[in-house]
Every structure is written in C-alpha cells, then in structure tokens.
Amino acid sequence: MVKKLITEDTKLFMTGNEVISYAAVAAGAEFMYGYPITPQNEVMHTWCKLQPKTEAGFLQTEDEISAGFSTLGGILAGKKAFTATAGPGNVIMQDAMSMAEMMRIPFVCVILQRGGPSTATVIYSQQETTLTCFGGNGEGHRIVYSTSGHQDLYDYTIKAFNTAWKYKFPTYVLADGYQGKMREPFIAYDPESRGIEMIPATPSLRAEGMVGVDRKAVHMRNTFNMEEELMEVLDSFEEDFNRIAPEIQEYQEYRADDADILIIAHGIVARSACTAIDELREKGIKAGLFRPITLRPLAVEPLRKAVSRSKQILFAESANGQMARLVLEKIYGLTTPYQTLYKMGVGITGGDIVEKVEQMDSAIACR
C-alpha cells in the first residue's frame, strides 16, 4: 500500500504536472511506468521525488511502447499502475492501449498534449483528441476526461482510476502542455473525506488460490481464430460501453441557458471561452458555453438540447476540428448553423473568441 500524503484538505500552489502526481498518490496508485517526454516529464519527476514518502514504485522504460506494456503488466499483476505521456509518445503507446481495450485492462494514462504531427512543438495543443479517443486498431472503447485546470487535474486523475477499475475500459486524463506547466492553486484532499471510495486493485492473472478449486480460470484473450468470435466479443464491449455511458458522461455549461451563440470547447480552451463570455455579456451579446468533460462518451442529450436552444454555434479548439468532428456526428439532424475558430497547436485566448463571436453577432444583426 502506498502511504498517503494528503490527509486533510490542503490548498496547494504548484504546476499541473505536480498536481497529477499528487492526485495519483491520493488515488492509491502504487506504480508508475513512463518514459520522459516534454511536457510530461515533471509528472515522473514529482512521482519519484515523492517516493521516499509514498514508498510507491517507478520504472523508467526504454520507450513508450515499453512503458505502455509495462503498465499493463503491472495492472495484470494486481498493482494500481499508470503512465503518462505526450505527442509522439502517445502515438507509439497506442499498441499497448489497444491491447488494454481488447483485454479490458484498467489502464490509466494522463496525456499532456503537445503540438503535432510528429515532434512539432513541445508546448501545447489539442491535437491528440482523435488519437486519445480513437487511436489504435480498434473502435475507441475508451473513456476520456478532458480537464481544464488544476482542480480538474486533481479531481479527474483520482476519478480516472475508479472509472478504469470499475468499468475495465482504458481511461484517460486528457490535459495539455499549458496545464502541465502552469502554476495555479487548487485544493488537494483525501478522496475518502469526500465519500469517494477507491476501488482496490486486484490481480487479473496469477491471483491467489488454485484454479478450479479456489477460483475460476482466467482467460484473457487478445487473439481470435474466427471473425465471428471477435465480433461477438466486440459487440458485447459496444453494448457495455453504451450501457455505462450515462453513468460516466459529464459536461459543464456556463451561461448557456439563454445563449444565442453557443461556444463548444473542451479543456483549457473552455476557460478562455468563460473569460470571453463574461466580456461579451457585458457588451450585450448573449454567449454561452457547452464544454464536454468526457469526450468519450459524449453527453449527447444535454449537448443536443444546448445546441437546439441556440441560434449559432462556435467550435473553438487548438486543433483543426478534432472535437468538432466528435460533436457533429452526435448532433446530426439539428440545423443550428456553426462557425469555427481553429488554431492548430496554438493557444486560444478570450480575446480571440470575443473577436470571432462579435463578427458572428453582427452577421445576425445584418440579416
């Protein structure tokens, strides 16, 4: 068992990467596997710095392929293990992530998005949205929380472990380089104090007892002989995923009830949208926000309601419409017109959104 660091509510002021490590400790994570990549390095650094106090385990592997599979190994052996990566690391870890999907392994991974494709920038982007939701040679049976700051990083890193271990789908905390490197205050807490019961890790393989006497045999399949065999399994995964979606899906609205112009944004861009909305409202423009917190699965009903209520939509993201594609599929049939503010691999400020929404608003007025 890992030793607790936080026993009572404590206000801390640190970088997001540090927050992630503190949250993983609070969640009872026992082992981290990882390979260094900016802007994720300090998750590992902090995890290791805390080791004398937490007595948790750490292994730096030779690359992200190994980090991903080692994490799976640790989990199969019954450890609450996790990893964190970014950019090209996220790309090459997809093999292990696909295996987690296929074998329903409670894999937890924190992604700090950086600019892409390839090495690109070490700084920031929202360009790993598609990759994180649908990477690998599978169907995207994954749960993805998109955070927008330090309190989120703490809350959803803790939550990710319980989601993964409860539902046995790989679970992601999708953050970005800004969140990893920026410094802001948040409240750290012991999950128990909030009534959050952490699900203990149990071994999937080599559990105690004799097979057939004390316990059933475990048969975790990654290979199938027949097409139909595979489809039967994947159909059951799809059914499970759809059944649990209502329990998992989360979203946030900000001044969206009476919004004429609905901004749809996730992650850190949603915060810039809030800044913009306050400014726009002061100017008499009714803007609001719909922020999907879970990108997989999306909160479809609330999303469709919010879109139906508004006159225009603006998709704002630091990518070329990766979130918008997820959303557009789910709002099929609705006729609310939309515009886009896409800045590939570049931060979006409140000022950027104000300018765009003002243009949209004056276009309505001209009609």
Add this chain to the structure above:
Amino acid sequence: MARTKIVLAGEGGHGVQSIAKILVEAGYAANKKVLYIPNFGVEQRGGVSIAFCQIADEEIGEPRFSKGDIVIMLSDRAINRCSMYVDKNSTAVYDSSICNTRPDINAKEIIGIPANKIANDEISARVFNIIILGVVIKATGVLEADYVKNAMIAAFGKKFDNNPALKEMNFKALEKGIELIEAKASV
C-alpha cells in the same frame, strides 16, 4: 483591480522566470487569484524567455492572454518577440541600458529603465531581475512590497540565512525598482 496581466520577457539567464515565480507566490500569499505559465520550448538556454503572469481578485479563465497590462522587455530580441502583447492600454517597459533602441510600438506608456546599469553600478549585477520585480509591482500597484519580500525570503531562505548581505542586497534592489517608478511619477 479585476485582473492584472503581466508579461516578463528577457534573455535566458536574465531571471525572468525566477521573478515571475516570486511574483505569483507573493500574490498567492496575498490571497489573490494567480496563474503563471512560462513560455517553454526545446531550447535549454539562449532564447527569449517569457513568463505570463496574472494576478486577480476573481477566478482566472484563460492561461494565456492576447495583450498585457504591463509588458516588460529586457533585450532587443525580447522587444521583437513581445511587442505583439502590447496595445494602446498596455504599459511597455524596456531596459534602456541593454536594448539598443526604444520600442517602436503603440502603447499607453513606454518606460525606459536602465536597470542593468543601476544593478551593476549601485548594487550587484546579480539582482538586476529584482529591480525589475520592484518596477512591476510599483507600476501595476498589484501587490504590496511586503508580500514580495516574504516571497523572496521563502524562495531564498537558506541563502539569505547563510549570507544576510544577500538579503539586504535583494531588498535594496526591490526598493530601487519601486523608486524608479516613483521618481518617474513625480516628474
């Protein structure tokens, strides 16, 4: 004061990230909302180093902003890189003893401070960035100097304990930065 947006830009080694950290720690201690994000790239040193700081009474949304209320530029390259964060509502500050030209930008006010020269001549080259920190807090009025001094003690505690002269030097530099803005205001 709802929200003060501060850009600090200099050459790698000027210590802009150090003073940014002290500034936001002081803001945090003063019970303000604070957010600090460094500009980070693949360069280890030698590039323009930029810190984006925000100190506010209300919750802070965006981590990066389009225009700063005060934009500090400590080298010619920093001026080139960071003029984009200056508009007609911004105060632009440059180091007139380092920069070869006065920034040619449309700002509310452009202030030239020979902080590097003053540090070298009057205190020590090591506290050049602390003079700038004094300039920032006085020009924005965002924080009382005591909070900043306490944050400096927290940051350099052991060094100050081992060498009390270092503490005096840093405090003197902070006061000097404040004075430079006061002197300008009284003209």
